[in-house]
Amino acid sequence: MSKTKQHIIPRILSIFLFFIGCIGYANEIKVANIDEFNTAMKSIKAGDHIILKNGEWKDVKLVIKGQGTSENPIIIEAEESGKVFITGDSNLKMAGSHLIVKGLWFKNGFTSGKSVISFRVNSKEFATHSRLTDCAITYYNPDSKATDSKWVSVWGKNNRLDHNYFSGKTNSGTTLVVWLKGEEHIQNNHRIDHNYFGERPSLGFNGGETIRIGTSKNSLLSSRTIVEDNVFEKCNGELEIISNKSCDNVYRNNLFLESEGVLTLRHGNRCLIESNVFIGNQKPNTGGIRVINAGHVVRNNLMMNLTGDGFRGPIVVMNGVPNSPANRYHRVKDVNIQNNTIINCSPIQFCAGSDKERSLAPINTVFANNLIFNDENGDIATVHDKLDGIKFYGNILDSEKSFNQSGFSKVKVNWDTLDDILYIPKVTNEELIKNSKSENKSPKLDITGAKRNTFIAGAYNPGNNKLPKALILKSGTSWDSKVTPQKTIIEPEIIEVEPGIGTLRKALKKASSGSTLKLKSGEYILEKGIKIPSSVTIQGNSKDKKPLLKVKEGLEKNPTYFFRVERGNTLRLNNLEISGDLSTPIKYAVVSPDKGISEAYSVFIDNCHIHGFKNKKGGSIYKAYKGTFADTVSIVNSRIENAYRGINLSEEKDDNGKYSAQVLHIDNTIFKDIDQWAVNYYRGGTDESTLGGKLIIDNSVFSNVGNTEKGTVIRNKGIVSVEIHNSVFEKSYKVVNPVNLKGNKNSISNCVIFDCGTVEITKGASSKDVMYKNPKWEDKNNFIPSEKSPLLKTQRIGLKSVAIKQN
Known part of the structure; x- marks a missing residue:
């Protein structure tokens, strides 16, 4: 079987049109500004129709x-859907009954309040039997x-x-x-349907x-919210795309x-999760359904080409915590x-998640009649604790790999193809039918809603040639709201820069x-730090001698940094x-933005010699400030030496799971004569919602780094993925x-440790092929090994x- 095609949207999705029929209105009021709107609202009554004129x-x-009624709702809508733009610091609140808001577009702005749109005005006035439809919110964010x-x-x-x-x-x-x-909001019977949740x-x-339904504190209350017929595309905010935190919901x-x-x-x-489709297209970290707590039914779902591991697997059944507080993990049962x-x-x-805290394996749980196909020699399942409390039966493996478990x-x-995209079991599947074990709790319908006459494992009836509803639904607005942020396109250029004072800035x-x-050989003198307001490359233009960047001697106040990357x-x-190097050394070569920002930034350092940053008042080669986030920090083919600290990604000290960079990559680089650590990459707390950071170190040398009694070379507390090789x-x-590795995604291999303690592994x-031997240099300064x-x-x-090479 070939893989699911990579681009499914153009073939089987139509996320466009929805039409609301005409309704007779008691009173139609057109308003052109907020004052007219407020005046109209003072006398609003059932059946009234307020129209916001097009424009900003x-x-x-x-x-x-x-207070509208089911027969005569109050309607507030755009003159033309998608042509009333709500911008700046704006929001919308509603309270009452049978209200309909339609056709508004929140864009190019933010809210200084708690919500852009809220179904309440205050704690005592809220909305019931009301509707938000055909509206959009796009890129509506604070700084x-x-x-x-x-x-x-x-x-x-x-x-x-x-x-x-x-x-x-x-x-x-x-x-x-x-x-x-509050009592007014439980057993609420809300419906969230046919919406498009984009990137x-x-x-x-x-x-x-x-989406989140409920909170930890009230999670054992019943919500009875239905979430159906929605699209979630590239929703990468954190581990939980949807976070269910209440009872009796349907997805x-x-x-x-x-x-x-x-x-x-x-x-x-007691939640029902059925007939959903999860398509990863082999994209990293894509996952399916994670199960915690009791009484849930997970059936007739289709997962294809998902790559996520750990808590991002296609189906994840968690361990629980004994006497769990509300915000931790109740046992699966x-x-x-x-x-x-x-x-x-x-x-x-x-x-x-099995560990000393999460020690309760699932009980009274059934895993049955699931159909698993893998033609890529992938493992079927990973088991982290005892499976005594899970009853397995009727599961089918169409794979070279086995799973050593009864059931x-x-x-x-025998597979058939549907639109060259989906693979459906053919009618002629005697072995499949024989090995599937139906029982009274087995679903009576398949993923398309067709009745199961011949029972088999998996989401599909044999021979069913219909697409699941999730792949043919119409979601999103009736107008074209699918936009990306507007950016001015400017042709990049190559700028030749002469040595001198202030020429680079x-x-x-x-x-x-x-x-x-492009910088020629020579000295580039800075009188103040340089902010980087756009994405640029600064590179030496000489093969003979690198351009030297330094700060002017004798300034009344030295700059804190050479470069600061802006948002x-x-x-x-x-x-x-x-x-x-100065009489009072400069603190940093490069720093992040100076406050929390909404957009991630990146820094790439290649073939550079950075030295002399010996300022002992917290100085380092690179520093990320609290509240900022880098997609990538990369240092390759470089020499970092004679500094107080190396790479500082440790300012997120609130221990709530935050960290400063998604990836830190060091390759073919020397760290030499660093007073404290070469790397401090920190993620504190027990939060598991993010990818947790990734540190990659390859073919590098760390010499005379952190050489103190309680020193270390690499600090990587809480970082989920650490790979140190060669x-x-x-x-x-x-x-x-020198290195302390914790967790199954931490590894060290093919490394030499000499006069530098021992690596701790927990x-x-x-740890593989780690040698405690003298590296035997021919050139000790440039780390060229002898024969x-x-x-x-x-x-x-x-x-x-x-x-x-050192100059």
């Missing part, structure tokens, strides 16, 4: 209060990603949100929240869910497309997982985004020498543990080539 409504607070605000807050009872479009949320706070605070980039900490016929996370039954009981189809996905996770049968399934002021500044930009430094740690004889981390060096006896350890 900036810095407006729309407050809708009224700081740490500012918490929701896009839609749903209160009251019997409200509906349908055919809306939400995309581009970058700050903290759930896109859409259902609240259950949400990784937030980097907890609070990036697309069905939704499409999750290339989203880096899972539908998580985080808290609450009385859960039924049946008739799901899993095609070419990463392993299923059983008893995930799984290896069967060669002046050239950067003229540089457009994407430009390359959302990428800085590339190539073939440069940067010196912090590197040398030496001449830090006072250090006890909690499933791995007898152990670095040359296996795969190359140490530098791939001479990184940067």
